């Protein structure tokens with residue numbers, strides 16, 4: 001077995017077969033992912049357990065960081081301590097609207113203390 005497949009198995013857990021999409025060196029897979037927008041990375045985490053395990057690993061946060069900094073116009077600051085890149089990207093996705101009611105029409109604010117993105121009405125109802 002090729003060396004990269006050994007490394008891949010080690011990183012991804014036991015796999016008995018390789019699909020075309022995963023039969024590439026892990027380094028190349030990671031580099032491809034870095035140039036995909038976060039929205040696609042989130043979709044990739046739903047493709048299979050191996051992708052999910054690899055992509056949400058704390059060791060692979062650099063993939064999300066590179067994607068976020070290169071392909072999103074915001075946020076440029078690093079995530080708060082203890083927050084993963086994925087959670088940070090989801091939280092700051094203002095176009096997703098209020099976390100509680102889903103509205104996109106009223107002003108959406110980030111309340112970092114509570115790590116939540118919501119409209120003023122929901123803030124008063126749920127937090128304030």
Ligand SMILES: [Zn+2]
Nearest residue numbers: 098101119122
């Ligand atoms: Zn709301």
